Amino acid sequence: MIPNPLRDPRDRRLPRVPEPCALVVFGITGDLSRKKLLPAVYDLANRGLLPTNFALLGLARRDWGNEDFAELARSAARKAARTPWREEVWERLAGSVRFVQGSFDDDNAFDELAATLAELEGSHGIGGNAAFYLSIPPAMFPVVLKQVQRTGMAESTPDRWRRVVVEKPFGTDLASSRALNELVDSVFSADDVFRIDHYLGKETVQNLMALRFANTLFEPIWNVHHVDSVQITMAEDVGIGGRAQFYEETGAARDVLQNHLLQLLALTAMEEPVEFSAEEIRTEKLKVLRAISLPEDLATSAVRGQYEQGWLAGQRATGYREEDGVDPHSTTETYAAVRLGVETRRWAGVPFYLRAGKRLPRRVTEIALVFKRAPHLPFADTDTEELGNNQLVVRVQPDEGVTLKFGSKVPGSVMEVRDVSMDFLYGEQFTEASPEAYERLLLDVLLGDATLFPRNAEVEASWAVIDPLEEFWAGTRPQPYRAGEWGPRAADEMLAAEGRRWRRP
Ligand SMILES: NC(=O)c1ccc[n+]([C@@H]2O[C@H](COP(=O)([O-])OP(=O)(O)OC[C@H]3O[C@@H](n4cnc5c(N)ncnc54)[C@H](OP(=O)(O)O)[C@@H]3O)[C@@H](O)[C@H]2O)c1
Known part of the structure; x- marks a missing residue:
């Protein structure tokens, strides 16, 4: 019999709907929740x-009832929803929204939360499943985490799942990320832990895997024999907003x-996974992260910068040290660039240049x-004066897509060759959309x-790359750059010393 693809449970084209469950958000009144989670x-x-x-539960300090909370959730969702607003959809959701008031150190509040969750099992048929x-x-x-453990809410059983979602930052260095992983793993089992790196949820990031592994065109040239270098850029035009502290x-x-840039590097450099599953993809990414090498001389291969006042889109932009809440003598970097290597047969010798910065000329993330x-050009030198290197650019945001430059x-x-896209x-x-x-x-x-969520070992391997950088930079002053420029001059010099240039996206 020919299998009906529409009935095949592995058919990933079909929309998948979760089992009955509750989503419990700690910090539901906060910025992330209002801007991203409630609209989602x-x-x-x-x-x-x-x-x-389905039920949505929140716990926060404000003295609110379910109705106040439903109103906040409604206005946050309405303001930032991606899809058209339909009142009846919200009304249906609002019927299963619960708010528990209390501080995180308040045992009574967590007892009440556990009781509410248990009550919803009966009244809303959520089957005991919950994500925190x-x-x-x-x-x-x-x-x-200790409160969730104390109240028995963290236990998955054969009849119900319990999961936890952890937002970045996953620690501030290798030691603290290990401590955090140990703590989370002592409360939830490793399979129930979901670490959010929201970059991995972006369409083009997932498309990177389709581009590489669903086509025959790119993979044969995706290696040291054809690739001169890789540039991964995350540029933001904004400053630090209200997040000075x-x-x-x-x-x-x-x-x-x-997190974001090393994950993009891992997806760019990884080998083909045995299958498109969480386990196999995360295994391949981890191999890359472990194979990353830092240059021997960080003084010439890593640059940190800090923006000074300048102009962006015709508007004056304040310098970092003048921002509200920032120490006027701050040595925190708002720009970082580094040259990394990936010590594998595929990549040995290919530099991976990573850079990220705030108050750069435009918002763009790309690989x-x-x-x-070409080893030989059968043209006169003047014919190819305007010809650059071929480039394949995966744009993560905005204007998601792929550009081939040749x-x-x-x-x-008569014969003049120039770059086109x-x-x-x-x-x-x-x-x-x-x-x-x-x-x-x-x-x-x-x-x-869990395919799009980094495993604890990936997080630790990433910190093992960043820690030596931070140690090297400790006590040094970042290089200044003007708001609206593409970072400090030293970053340009770093590439120029190797006969290369940063892209100007
Ligand atoms: N905002 C973003 O764009 C963003 C992006 C990436 C990652 N993140 C991460 O997401 C997490 C949340 O960020 P956020 O920007 O949403 O923070 P936020 O605006 O400061 O919100 C914090 C939330 O936690 C609650 N809270 C804090 N201390 C509490 C306590 N002792 N007891 C009870 N509730 C308490 C607050 O409730 P009350 O208001 O009632 O006090 C509020 O709902 C952080 O880990 C952050 O690093 C945020």
């Missing part, structure tokens, strides 16, 4: 991707290099493979699909 819950409901038996989302300051992780203690390397020049003859001239834009090729990263990742948590 609404969007999932609107797309019919939440189970009929820690959308809280990292310093609060231990106290909340957090940023002062963190800096660009800990904030985004350790660029810069290919080697040389082409200039029309009319071939663009694939998601927005043009597909009518369906991509889900928001949090929408995708929340759904995966409820489905128990």
